[in-house]
Amino acid sequence: MNAGKRALPGCFISFEGIDGAGKSSHIEALAQRWLPRGVEIVRTREPGGTPLAESLRELVLHRPMDTLTEALLIFAARRDHLQRCIEPALSRGAVVLCDRFSDASFAYQGAGRGFDAAVLGTLERWVQATPTGLRQPDLTLWFDLDPSLAARRVAAARTPDRFEQQDEAFFRRVRDGYQARADAAPERFVRIDAALPRESVYEQVVAALRERGW
Numbered sequence: 001m002n003a004g005k006r007a008l009p010g011c012f013i014s015f016e017g018i019d020g021a022g023k024s025s026h027i028e029a030l031a032q033r034w035l036p037r038g039v040e041i042v043r044t045r046e047p048g049g050t051p052l053a054e055s056l057r058e059l060v061l062h063r064p065m066d067t068l069t070e071a072l073l074i075f076a077a078r079r080d081h082l083q084r085c086i087e088p089a090l091s092r093g094a095v096v097l098c099d100r101f102s103d104a105s106f107a108y109q110g111a112g113r114g115f116d117a118a119v120l121g122t123l124e125r126w127v128q129a130t131p132t133g134l135r136q137p138d139l140t141l142w143f144d145l146d147p148s149l150a151a152r153r154v155a156a157a158r159t160p161d162r163f164e165q166q167d168e169a170f171f172r173r174v175r176d177g178y179q180a181r182a183d184a185a186p187e188r189f190v191r192i193d194a195a196l197p198r199e200s201v202y203e204q205v206v207a208a209l210r211e212r213g214w
């Protein structure tokens with residue numbers, strides 16, 4: 001269900017990367033500075049984006065649990081988010097800017113925690129099914145950053161949650177997981193070099209959208 005060169009209204013854009021890669025401030029900047037007036041913008045995030053999914057997010061980020069439980073809660077949150085937020089927004093012609101989507105499950109639960117990718121694939125097919133195919137973003141901006149640099153940014157910025165407490169080896173695997181997803185869907189993914197100064201990172205983001213005629 002990747003529309004490729006589709007018009008901007010009704011587009012679904014996801015933002016991915018390891019913790020500390022700096023994607024959130026660019027979502028904000030895009031919404032404020034770049035997207036045209038008159039287009040409805042829905043900024044949302046995963047896990048989260050609806051009251052139920054935000055409750056599940058609290059559990060996933062702060063309660064100890066095994067990886068299957070974690071994966072099921074994240075996909076349950078995604079289901080609610082899709083049904084109550086993302087699909088209605090796309091139907092209205094809104095541009096959906098989503099801070100993480102299912103690529104994060106393959107990167108964090110799959111590559112990071114070593115959870116069975118085939119099970120994740122099944123959950124993805126169940127949860128993201130629509131009458132016309134599998135719901136995936138039209139564009140995924142992957143903010144790629146060396147894990148040691150990302151860890152320093154996180155340490156300076158906030159108290160780490162269950163994921164941010166993981167060691168550098170975990171984030172190296174997560175990064176490899178994103179690389180594998182990017183290799184499998186090159187028409188959907190754009191790699192952003194997140195090590196560059198903030199304004200250069202933003203220019204790469206805008207260039208990726210312009211390249212699609214947006």
Ligand code: TMP
Binds near residue numbers: 046100105106
């Ligand atoms: P955030 O802090 O960027 O909002 O993300 C919350 C954390 O949840 C982040 O460390 C990555 C993790 N996560 C997963 O492990 N799997 C997922 O499918 C998603 C969406 C997020």
